[in-house]
Amino acid sequence: MSPLPKSANRVTANDVAARAGVSQSTVSLVLSGNPRARLAAETRSRVLRAAEELGYRPNVLAQGLVRRRSYALGVLIPDLSNPFFAAVVSGAEKVAAKEGYAVFLCETGETGAEQHVEALKSRQIDGVILDAVGVSGLTPESLSGMNVVLVDETHEDYPGVVSDAQMAGELAARHLLELGHRCFAFIGPAIDASAFRLRERGYTRTLSAAGCAVASAALRRGGATVAGGMQGMRALLALRPRPTAVFCANDLSALGALKACAMARVAVPGDVSIVGCDDIELAQLVTPELTTVAIPARELGARAARLLIRQLTGDGHAPPARATRPLPVRLVTRGTSARAPEAA
Amino acid sequence: MSPLPKSANRVTANDVAARAGVSQSTVSLVLSGNPRARLAAETRSRVLRAAEELGYRPNVLAQGLVRRRSYALGVLIPDLSNPFFAAVVSGAEKVAAKEGYAVFLCETGETGAEQHVEALKSRQIDGVILDAVGVSGLTPESLSGMNVVLVDETHEDYPGVVSDAQMAGELAARHLLELGHRCFAFIGPAIDASAFRLRERGYTRTLSAAGCAVASAALRRGGATVAGGMQGMRALLALRPRPTAVFCANDLSALGALKACAMARVAVPGDVSIVGCDDIELAQLVTPELTTVAIPARELGARAARLLIRQLTGDGHAPPARATRPLPVRLVTRGTSARAPEAA
DNA sequence: TCGTGTTGCTAATACGTATTAGCAGTCCGT
DNA sequence: ACGGACTGCTAATACGTATTAGCAACACGA
Numbered sequence: 097m098s099p100l101p102k103s104a105n106r107v108t109a110n111d112v113a114a115r116a117g118v119s120q121s122t123v124s125l126v127l128s129g130n131p132r133a134r135l136a137a138e139t140r141s142r143v144l145r146a147a148e149e150l151g152y153r154p155n156v157l158a159q160g161l162v163r164r165r166s167y168a169l170g171v172l173i174p175d176l177s178n179p180f181f182a183a184v185v186s187g188a189e190k191v192a193a194k195e196g197y198a199v200f201l202c203e204t205g206e207t208g209a210e211q212h213v214e215a216l217k218s219r220q221i222d223g224v225i226l227d228a229v230g231v232s233g234l235t236p237e238s239l240s241g242m243n244v245v246l247v248d249e250t251h252e253d254y255p256g257v258v259s260d261a262q263m264a265g266e267l268a269a270r271h272l273l274e275l276g277h278r279c280f281a282f283i284g285p286a287i288d289a290s291a292f293r294l295r296e297r298g299y300t301r302t303l304s305a306a307g308c309a310v311a312s313a314a315l316r317r318g319g320a321t322v323a324g325g326m327q328g329m330r331a332l333l334a335l336r337p338r339p340t341a342v343f344c345a346n347d348l349s350a351l352g353a354l355k356a357c358a359m360a361r362v363a364v365p366g367d368v369s370i371v372g373c374d375d376i377e378l379a380q381l382v383t384p385e386l387t388t389v390a391i392p393a394r395e396l397g398a399r400a401a402r403l404l405i406r407q408l409t410g411d412g413h414a415p416p417a418r419a420t421r422p423l424p425v426r427l428v429t430r431g432t433s434a435r436a437p438e439a440a
Numbered sequence: 441m442s443p444l445p446k447s448a449n450r451v452t453a454n455d456v457a458a459r460a461g462v463s464q465s466t467v468s469l470v471l472s473g474n475p476r477a478r479l480a481a482e483t484r485s486r487v488l489r490a491a492e493e494l495g496y497r498p499n500v501l502a503q504g505l506v507r508r509r510s511y512a513l514g515v516l517i518p519d520l521s522n523p524f525f526a527a528v529v530s531g532a533e534k535v536a537a538k539e540g541y542a543v544f545l546c547e548t549g550e551t552g553a554e555q556h557v558e559a560l561k562s563r564q565i566d567g568v569i570l571d572a573v574g575v576s577g578l579t580p581e582s583l584s585g586m587n588v589v590l591v592d593e594t595h596e597d598y599p600g601v602v603s604d605a606q607m608a609g610e611l612a613a614r615h616l617l618e619l620g621h622r623c624f625a626f627i628g629p630a631i632d633a634s635a636f637r638l639r640e641r642g643y644t645r646t647l648s649a650a651g652c653a654v655a656s657a658a659l660r661r662g663g664a665t666v667a668g669g670m671q672g673m674r675a676l677l678a679l680r681p682r683p684t685a686v687f688c689a690n691d692l693s694a695l696g697a698l699k700a701c702a703m704a705r706v707a708v709p710g711d712v713s714i715v716g717c718d719d720i721e722l723a724q725l726v727t728p729e730l731t732t733v734a735i736p737a738r739e740l741g742a743r744a745a746r747l748l749i750r751q752l753t754g755d756g757h758a759p760p761a762r763a764t765r766p767l768p769v770r771l772v773t774r775g776t777s778a779r780a781p782e783a784a
Numbered sequence: 785t786c787g788t789g790t791t792g793c794t795a796a797t798a799c800g801t802a803t804t805a806g807c808a809g810t811c812c813g814t
Numbered sequence: 815a816c817g818g819a820c821t822g823c824t825a826a827t828a829c830g831t832a833t834t835a836g837c838a839a840c841a842c843g844a
Contacts, residue, residue, distance in 0.1 A: 108830055119794050124832055134791060153562040157510060158830035160501045161799045168544075168563070176530045177721065179523065186520045189547055193556070198563060200512075201545040203533055212537070218497040219512070219542060322721065351725045358727050377521065377666065378722045381695045383702050452800055463824050468802055478821060502800035505829045 107152045116146035123147070127154065160220055169404060170200045170216040170224040171397075172209050178321075178348060179376040180393050184227050184247055187397025195405050197222070204229050213238050223404045225397075228289050245404040247396050248291035255407070257400045260422035261291040264389040265298025267427040268343040268371040271387070273306050275369060276436040277341035280310050283328035283353055284345035285320035292320065292345045295373055299343050314339050318349075325352025326359075333360055333368075340368055340436050347374040347388055354382060354432060365434035375428055384431025392423050399423070451496045460490035467491070471498065504564055513748060514544045514560040514568040515741075516553050522665075522692060523720040524737050528571050528591055531741025539749050541566070548573050557582050567748045569741075572633050589748040591740050592635035599751070601744045604766035605635040608733040609642025611771040612687040612715040615731070617650050620780040621685035621713065624654050627672035627697055628689035629664035636664065636689045639717055643687050658683050662693075669696025677704055677712075684712055684780050691716040691723050691732055698726060698776060709778035719772055728775025736767050743767070 109123045116123065118139060125133045126143040146152075160166040171188050173181040189199045200221065202212040209229040216224060223243030231239075231251050239254075246256035272280065280303055285292050300310050316331055318324035325344055329352065332339055344350035350372030357364045364370055364384060372379060375390035403420065453467045460467065462483060469477045470487040490496075504510040515532050517525040533543045544565065546556040553573040560568060567587030575583075575595050583598075590600035616624065624647055629636050644654050657679060660672035669688055673696065676683055688694035694716030701708045708714055708728060716723060719734035747764065 110830080120831080121794055121796095121833080122792090124830095125793090128832065130833085134793090136792060139792075153558065155505075155830050156563045157501045157504045158799090159832075161499075161505055161801090161830080162832045164799075166501060171545075176520075176526045176533075177523065179521065179526075182520045182523075182526050185545070186547055189520075189545055193546070193559075198544050198546075198559060200542050201515075201529070201533060202537070202542075203530055214497065215537075215542060219500045322725065351722075355725055378695075378725065381666065381699055381722065382725055383727050454800080464801080465803080465824055465826095466822090468800095469823090472802065474803085478823090480822060483822075499800050502829090503802075505800080505831090506802045508829075 107150045109152070109154070112143065112147045112150055112152045115150060116143045118143060127152075128159070164220075165222055165408075166220040167196055168198045168200060168219065168221055169401065170202060170212075170221045171227070172202045172204050172212060172224060172229045173227045174204055174229060176201075176203050178346075179378065180346065180348075180374045180391070181227060183376070183393035184397035184400075187394035187399075188225055188401040189397075191398045191401035192405070195401075197401075197405065209234060210238055213242075217242065222408050225400045225404060227397075227400075228291070230287065230289065243404060243407055245400045245407070247400050248289075248391075250290055255403060255420075257396050257403060257420055258422050259291070259391045259396060260425050261294035262298035263422075264373050264391065264425045265295040265300070265343065266302045267298075267389050267425065268295075268373070269299045269302035269306075271427055271429065271433060272341040272343070272369060272371060273303070273308070275341070275433060277369065278308060278436065279314075279337055279339045279341065280308055281314035281316070281332050281335075281339035281342045282310055282345070283316045283318070283325055283332070283342060283349050285324065285349075286317040287320075295343075295345055311335075320346045320349050322348050322352035322355070325349030325354075326356040327352075329353035329356035330360070333357070333362060338368075341371075341433075342368060343371045343373075345373060347372040347376045347379050347386065350386055350388065350432075351378065351382060354386065365432050367437060369433040369436070371433055379428075380430070387430045387433040388428050390426050390428050392425075395423060451494045453496070453498070456487065456491045456494055456496045459494060460487045462487060471496075472503070508564075509566055509752075510564040511540060512542045512544060512563065512565055513745065514546060514557075514565045515571070516546045516548050516556060516568060516573045517571045518548055518573060520545075520547050522690075523722065524690065524692075524718045524735070525571060527720070527737035528741035528744075531738035531743075532569055532745040533741075535742045535745035536749070539745075541745075541749065553578060554582055557586075561586065566752050569744045569748060571741075571744075572635070574631065574633065587748060587751055589744045589751070591744050592633075592735075594634055599747060599764075601740055601747060601764055602635070602766045603735045603740060604769050605638035606642035607766075608717055608735065608769045609639040609644070609687065610646045611642075611733050611769065612639075612717070613643045613646035613650075615771055615773065615777060616685040616687070616713060616715065617647070617652070619685075619713065619777060622652055622780065623658075623681055623683045623685065624652055625658035625660070625676050625679075625683035625686045626654055626689070627660045627662070627669055627676070627686060627693050629668065629693075630661040631664075639687075639689055655679075664690045664693050666692050666696035666699070669693030669698075670700040671696075673697035673700035674704070677701070677706060682712075685715075685777075686712060687715045687717075689717060691718040691720045691730065694730055694732065694776075695722065695726060698730065709776050711781060713777040713780070715777055723772075724774070731774045731777040732772050734770050734772050736769075739767060 109120045113120045113123045192199050225245050227247035244254040246254050250256050316328035318327050372386050372388035375388045379386040379388050453464045457464045457467045470484050536543050569589050571591035588598040594600050662668035662671050716730050716732035719732045723730040723732050
């Protein structure tokens with residue numbers, strides 16, 4: 097009985113080979129198993145046993161070197177503190193892990209994904225999932241030769257997994273219209289992200305179609321964050337006539353808006369109705385609970401991972417995996433939306 | 441002028457060597473630069489220029505194979521949807537990226553870190569940061585030979601970066617005592633995590649010292665989640681006499697508790713005071729705002745990464761990097777705590 | 785007996801880099 | 815002019831695996 101290995105992963109295929117009395121090639125054939133390899137059953141089991149006894153684990157780096165594949169994915173997001181992105185990452189990681197891929201997480205901020213992508217490329221990443229990192233900001237050649245899947249963003253060069261963002265805006269608008277509102281506002285990010293733009297468009301178009309334009313002063317652009325929402329709402333509260341219905345591009349800004357109302361002692365939903373977008377867990381924790389449009393964040397991440405992996409597994413010249421059908425969104429009516437107050 | 445590379449990273453050191461008219465060894469010497477190498481300045485610059493022109497990026501997998509180091513770290517957490525963990529990860533990733541390390545993210549659930557650790561080991565991870573994944577649950581040999589840093593957990597075998605968890609409990613207790621409370625409760629997780637245990641201990645000991653024991657019925661153990669907090673609080677509300685002061689082991693459960701009170705129309709802080717722990721961003725978003733003990737999550741992650749990297753950079757037989765001094769915590773008094781209601 | 789398959793394994797090589805030993809060539813002092 | 819020291823580079827090898835070509839042994843039919 098040879099002594100058990102004490103160091104990290106010093107057990108190589110050669111050690112297994114020695115113990116099983118075969119060559120390293122045979123070990124590789126047995127374990128990384130081209131199933132069509134002709135191997136005596138007895139040899140096979142002897143190798144397996146030796147590997148088991150030694151606690152052999154293949155060195156993925158070495159495998160990657162020869163296979164030209166690292167079985168690792170990159171996931172780039174602007175900001176992990178946004179629970180929406182956290183959910184996307186979580187969904188992607190779960191699928192990836194199940195399929196044997198590991199996930200490099202990169203937080204890029206709203207810009208500067210470039211360096212991260214370069215770093216990942218030198219790690220021989222098999223593919224990358226980009227969520228709201230602004231592909232347009234990336235020089236095309238930095239992604240050249242890369243397997244890319246976008247989340248909630250469409251781009252002619254890369255496949256993407258999207259939610260029905262325009263419908264999200266439309267649902268918010270219809271809901272608020274049905275409640276009798278006539279004076280609308282919007283709070284969104286300044287950055288040019290596809291999903292946000294579509295949410296806004298769905299909202300404003302639906303309103304326009306109903307004869308209710310959104311005054312440009314009632315269109316506040318800041319960060320899609322709590323702070324951005326507070327700032328936006330403070331500005332809205334100063335407007336005359338004051339909007340009675342506000343759609344926020346995501347839940348964080350909606351919560352910020354809600355907070356701003358609370359601080360200004362403006363009643364929600366009595367004086368102002370607020371509708372968010374995402375349906376993060378916190379949406380149910382505030383009082384009143386946030387009315388919002390649910391976006392399946394976790395599912396977006398999971399699908400992105402699946403799509404990416406399928407793309408990799410495909411024989412290379414497979415169909416380029418076009419963007420998939422938008423995932424459905426749905427309105428979750430809670431406590432921050434109510435009938436419009438009677439006009440003065 | 442040779443054509444620019446079109447594929448991912450097909451440019452190797454050999455290509456650079458050819459273009460610069462030197463050998464691959466020279467390229468390696470120049471770029472991965474042992475600075476004590478004797479190289480003519482002119483050669484050096486010729487290599488650098490060739491590398492630049494070809495857009496050469498070293499293959500980290502190959503480097504890792506020979507250097508026996510992958511420049512990648514693993515970060516294991518139970519659940520990314522907890523903003524506290526997200527912050528830890530974020531802090532660690534930032535530091536790691538700055539130091540040239542990439543981060544594998546693994547969400548383990550409250551158990552089952554084992555497989556993830558194994559997967560990371562076969563990826564030749566340089567080290568791993570474990571946050572609340574329950575080291576005790578891991579078989580020791582699975583971590584043998586691994587560089588490990590724990591977050592918010594102390595263990596005799598591994599260095600850790602901790603916050604002053606016991607002080608957190610103590611601060612909560614003192615705060616509630618000063619407000620005149622006499623009937624206390626605690627909501628915490630069932631799992632045996634070091635930080636949670638210490639928070640509880642600091643709380644109960646401080647109360648005991650003041651002559652106020654926590655009745656065992658007022659000690660609710662569930663998940664450290666929103667659901668757990670709601671459940672715990674519902675049970676507490678049924679007790680007679682009803683506790684007037686509740687310390688929750690983390691903010692998520694505190695928010696759950698707060699929610700349960702809202703649903704039961706119990707006034708906070710009028711009837712019950714609630715104190716959380718972590719100070720996640722949402723704590724300021726609920727109404728009333730959550731009184732809590734701030735734990736520097738991001739800083740914990742950052743320090744863990746720094747400690748781990750220092751450990752790796754050390755010459756191998758360096759001092760084993762003992763646990764560092766606990767990071768200070770501080771009470772953030774907000775709206776969910778107030779003077780005890782007059783006794784009946 | 786020989787040729788032809790077939791089976792089961794191994795030797796050799798490649799992946800892209802780091803690193804060490806060592807080879808020419810130059811410089812210098814005597 | 816010659817031995818040594820130094821300078822600047824390269825050849826060779828190793829890291830741990832996957833993969834291909836091919837070798838030896840054997841079976842079988844004629």
